[in-house]
Amino acid sequence: MYSKINEKIEVLCAYVKNKSLPLYFRWGEKKYKVDKVNLVHSMRRGRDKLYFYSVSNKDNFFKLCFDTEKNQWMLVERFCQ
Structure with a gap:
């Protein structure tokens, strides 16, 4: 299911070779782990x-x-299976 969200989020990032890579983010009361940056x-x-x-x-x-x-x-979109 696809959803447009457009809500502010908090993100924990790592900086590797001058690039920002999201590791986790908090949306509402839930924390999401980022397994892959596609x-x-x-x-x-x-x-x-x-x-x-x-x-x-x-x-x-x-x-x-x-x-x-x-x-x-911002969390722009979400697609869940």
Whole structure:
């Protein structure tokens, strides 16, 4: 099932070779482990640079967004099987 979410989340990241890799994120009261980062891409919206991460764990696929201007993470989409 696919859902558009667009809610703020908290993310724990590792920085490896100048790249940010999400490890866990908290959405509401639940904590999700990121097993795999499937795709990373960026785009500009005006002067803001946004980084999109397609990540997955054993049960779900998520699209996360980091806004560098606001220093804020968002959960954009969720797909669960």
